[in-house]
Amino acid sequence: MVPSFLLGPESWFGVAHVLERLRQDVVVTPTHRTTPRHDDHIEPWLEAVIASVPEPTDMPMVVVAHSASTPRLALIADRLLELGHGVSSIIAVNGRTPEDGVVPTERDSPFMDTLDALERPDGYLPPWHRWWGPMISDMLPDDAARERVLSEAKPVPRAVFDQPIPAPKLPGEVGLGYLALGEMYRPSFRQAREEGWATTRLGGEHLHMVVDPVTVTGALVSLAGRSIDRW
Numbered sequence: 001m002v003p004s005f006l007l008g009p010e011s012w013f014g015v016a017h018v019l020e021r022l023r024q025d026v027v028v029t030p031t032h033r034t035t036p037r038h039d040d041h042i043e044p045w046l047e048a049v050i051a052s053v054p055e056p057t058d059m060p061m062v063v064v065a066h067s068a069s070t071p072r073l074a075l076i077a078d079r080l081l082e083l084g085h086g087v088s089s090i091i092a093v094n095g096r097t098p099e100d101g102v103v104p105t106e107r108d109s110p111f112m113d114t115l116d117a118l119e120r121p122d123g124y125l126p127p128w129h130r131w132w133g134p135m136i137s138d139m140l141p142d143d144a145a146r147e148r149v150l151s152e153a154k155p156v157p158r159a160v161f162d163q164p165i166p167a168p169k170l171p172g173e174v175g176l177g178y179l180a181l182g183e184m185y186r187p188s189f190r191q192a193r194e195e196g197w198a199t200t201r202l203g204g205e206h207l208h209m210v211v212d213p214v215t216v217t218g219a220l221v222s223l224a225g226r227s228i229d230r231w
Contacts, residue, residue: 004067006128008152014213036123060086070095078168089175098167124155139205175227198226
């Protein structure tokens with residue numbers, strides 16, 4: 001389970017605990033951050049994600065990523081396959097689907113303008129939750145949960161969003177699933193469905209996996225099965 005690189009592992013811990021009660025082995029990956037001085041903001045992060053995964057076993061894994069990390073899903077799965085892991089499916093949760101060589105801001109001028117306005121003189125963006133103001137209380141109405149999750153949100157370099165993201169072509173037997181939380185990523189949800197991904201939409205907001213981990217876990221388990229069955 002890969003958190004958005006704008007947040008941290010706490011965003012997935014609730015779902016991880018539910019999966020563990022279902023006797024599933026779960027890894028929630030760390031968040032590795034770079035500085036504006038780095039030329040490559042993807043490879044160091046990818047290495048940290050891969051390093052957190054145990055040695056390959058006979059059991060294939062499902063790779064789940066949230067939000068800003070979803071365009072990197074194919075890259076993660078490809079690296080795991082290179083290292084001898086089995087990957088049965090990838091599931092994107094409320095983010096863009098992987099597209100090879102796409103710069104995150106190049107197809108979204110308003111988003112680029114927002115980031116430009118937020119960029120500090122030191123080249124960093126403020127922590128993610130400061131982008132949204134009072135909307136954060138709607139996403140995470142519980143004070144304790146909000147404090148846990150947002151304490152892991154740190155400044156990230158503005159340049160992170162200017163780097164093209166590789167998306168290697170995955171073997172056909174790797175299933176593709178997309179879970180939408182609310183309406184924030186409606187175009188990406190529609191694109192995934194049109195491209196043949198197994199899709200599910202839940203109500204709630206962008207961090208619904210923190211608010212209702214049981215329902216989100218059920219949706220992920222169902223998607224993992226459906227994404228494989230489509231072949």
